[in-house]
């Protein structure tokens with residue numbers, strides 16, 4: 001049996017309708033921005049394997065750090081115990097996070113980072129004897145697939161089986177160009193009419209919605225409205241964090257600071273599943289009490305796994321090297337050039353760039369759904385050409401590892417241009 005035959009016998013894949021989907025491609029090896037399948041066909045990983053891998057596959061520096069840690073202390077429980085790698089991660093993050101962030105809480109993935117933030121927002125007010133139970137979120141947001149994260153997510157076909165079973169979430173429009181005032185007004189309205197505990201948002205770029213972008217000034221304004229009404233703000237930087245937007249965090253573009261930040265994806269350079277939620281001192285203090293009931297009773301078995309911590313440390317180091325920073329600038333400049341080239345194409349609705357993120361919306365006759373027919377056609381075309389891109393409906397985006405070479409990047413652009421001609 002081939003690997004793919006064995007796979008179909010035993011495995012259940014994410015976001016997959018197994019009856020109608022194509023068989024998965026078995027990848028056996030990766031290096032830099034490249035992956036190879038079991039038949040040795042080469043692919044350019046133009047989406048950094050779901051946005052986790054900025055420094056390239058099988059990165060030697062991160063691998064060495066992990067190996068060393070595995071043979072020193074692979075894991076110890078974090079309840080009642082601590083260790084140097086976790087403390088160092090906190091120290092290093094404090095140097096690069098927005099200045100008001102003072103405490104960090106470890107978990108395992110983006111969804112749990114969000115889950116923790118939402119629970120903290122709700123318990124913050126519970127601990128203060130204030131009845132505030134509504135969470136505000138953007139339309140078309142994506143915050144993960146666990147229950148509270150799913151409740152905050154607005155992509156409805158992901159969550160329709162669970163409607164009516166969620167925590168209270170009220171949605172406001174994203175302040176995209178022309179819609180800013182509607183977004184501000186909606187937020188004020190929601191705060192007036194509900195007992196709001198927190199507002200969660202993907203800062204500047206909504207990833208899963210198809211790299212929808214909005215301006216930092218608008219986000220600053222929304223945060224100001226929340227702050228004036230004592231509503232906690234949660235920046236979900238799971239996708240945007242660690243350089244994707246051209247700055248270390250998307251919040252670095254924004255003049256206001258959030259109360260909490262969620263981190264995962266690129267945190268460990270795409271090696272070990274790990275996540276972090278960060279907090280202000282004020283948030284932490286609402287749980288700091290002689291009363292044990294005010295504690296945050298949340299934890300995961302692998303909290304602050306030392307191996308994940310050293311992978312995070314190596315990644316944070318790599319991100320800050322001059323080489324990596326210039327890679328980010330190089331890719332951004334290249335994207336802007338490509339954007340200029342194709343944005344007036346007859347089949348292009350619009351194109352946009354922020355940092356290493358590029359997206360183009362392609363004209364489509366029919367209303368294009370998330371997994372619609374144009375999407376399938378595009379996806380298969382890219383795979384056939386050896387480029388891994390996962391369009392969202394009619395939106396094709398690139399989010400490359402920062403070490404992607406110019407030559408590889410040009411091939412990705414060329415393939416997208418061919419795809420636009422083809423559809």
Ligand SMILES: *Cc1c(COP(=O)(O)O)cnc(C)c1O
Nearest residue numbers: 109110111142143144207238239
């Ligand atoms: C991917 C993502 C999540 C969920 O992270 P998982 O690790 O898949 O659970 C949450 N928020 C944002 C913004 C994401 O992009």
